[in-house]
Amino acid sequence: EPEVTQTPSHQVTQMGQEVILRCVPISNHLYFYWYRQILGQKVEFLVSFYNNEISEKSEIFDDQFSVERPDGSNFTLKIRSTKLEDSAMYFCASRREGQPQHFGDGTRLSIL
């Protein structure tokens, strides 16, 4: 069964550094999402992406965040200047029209 894949599984970064989290959505999916989950808390929506543009974003997704689909297979989340509070699990999800979202296994981001 096709899966959403995310790399790396764990990323450790110094505060203030830029980080890029990578996702390969399921190949025939057209809608893409990023969520985050702070340890012990619920999953929170960050951003949705369709037709090469952001369709919706949350308050968390401020100017330090950006997303990109650089080619036909990758979907990336960039944090320009990381803060301690950015430490969390970051999940990528994708879906087809009218279908539920399928999630990857996440990237654990640790900011030191």
Place this chain on the structure above:
Amino acid sequence: GESVGLHLPTLSVQEGDNSIINCAYSNSASDYFIWYKQESGKGPQFIIDIRSNMDKRQGQRVTVLLNKTVKHLSLQIAATQPGDSAVYFCAENTGDDYKLSFGAGTTVTVRA
């Protein structure tokens, strides 16, 4: 406040018994609901979904019930197995873009 929440944070169930996990939502405009299962170190895994024009949907060993009058959603797992031990989240969609709002999660532990 939260638009989606769960009544109980933990549920312990004997192997072979049926499990019922509850979820309350507050947004009457929500039209689509999903149950996800999250095992340790993994991303949310789709279990079953239901649209607001239905009140019941069955899958393999799982049933979702939707009561729009009281804004309540439940997941029933028949003949619970050790592999069902996980955190279960309900999620709702309130917009065109199918961004999901997650509840806090219920941890299900299956006793042998």
